[in-house]
Amino acid sequence: MAGARPRLAVLISGQGRNLQAILDAVRDGRIAADIAGVISNRAEAGGLERARDAGVPAVVVPHTAYPTREAFDAALAAELARLRPDFVALAGFMRILGGKLIARHEGRMLNIHPSLLPKYRGLGTHAQVVANRDTEHGASVHYVTGELDGGPVAIQGRFSVSPQDTAQVLAERVMNDIELKIFPQALAWVARGELRCEGGRVRLRGATLLRPLGLADLEPEFR
Ligand code: GRF
Numbered sequence: 689m690a691g692a693r694p695r696l697a698v699l700i701s702g703q704g705r706n707l708q709a710i711l712d713a714v715r716d717g718r719i720a721a722d723i724a725g726v727i728s729n730r731a732e733a734g735g736l737e738r739a740r741d742a743g744v745p746a747v748v749v750p751h752t753a754y755p756t757r758e759a760f761d762a763a764l765a766a767e768l769a770r771l772r773p774d775f776v777a778l779a780g781f782m783r784i785l786g787g788k789l790i791a792r793h794e795g796r797m798l799n800i801h802p803s804l805l806p807k808y809r810g811l812g813t814h815a816q817v818v819a820n821r822d823t824e825h826g827a828s829v830h831y832v833t834g835e836l837d838g839g840p841v842a843i844q845g846r847f848s849v850s851p852q853d854t855a856q857v858l859a860e861r862v863m864n865d866i867e868l869k870i871f872p873q874a875l876a877w878v879a880r881g882e883l884r885c886e887g888g889r890v891r892l893r894g895a896t897l898l899r900p901l902g903l904a905d906l907e908p909e910f911r
Contacts, residue, residue, distance in 0.1 A: 719872060802867065869906060
């Protein structure tokens with residue numbers, strides 16, 4: 689990233705467990721960035737309180753207050769622009785972003801998704817893993833493109849699924865064992881300028897990834 693301390697904006701919709709992991713990693717110096725602000729599309733998102741507790745500016749851009757997707761997108765883009773972020777984290781942000789907004793942050797916006805992409809884009813990933821009797825599950829951090837949950841994957845954490853695992857059990861495991869580790873790690877790499885996405889290819893320290901990074905690539909402080 690250019691400059692000494694890059695500015696990170698975080699978009700949320702819910703509880704904010706991923707946001708908390710990011711706040712913690714920034715506070716203890718594992719992510720070398722400043723959190724410019726948190727934006728939620730839902731006023732009741734628990735993550736807003738986590739942001740305020742950490743002394744980070746948090747605002748709500750309620751999607752329900754706008755008549756069209758375009759109007760919401762424009763309002764969100766304006767709030768985001770105000771934060772002047774160098775990079776953006778979608779941490780459980782449950783709205784589909786418009787193409788213009790995505791294009792403005794292309795290569796500098798990352799999303800956490802609870803599946804082993806390209807498997808199971810969209811919602812209901814854990815239930816699909818159970819229904820299909822998959823033997824593996826996990827989460828992915830990917831760069832955001834105009835294709836929903838379809839951008840280049842940077843890092844993915846996986847584990848074995850047992851036949852008795854319920855969707856609820858899987859959801860907890862994906863969150864605690866995978867998401868809360870791989871997202872802060874990916875953002876730390878981006879903040880250091882080590883992780884980049886150019887021309888649809890992800891590079892770590894200049895080396896193009898032939899496959900997504902994995903749990904074995906986590907630095908000790910992110911394990
Ligand atoms: C996570 O599972 C994330 O992958 C999904 O929404 C959930 C967000 O949870 N898209 P939280 O708000 O970080 O607690």
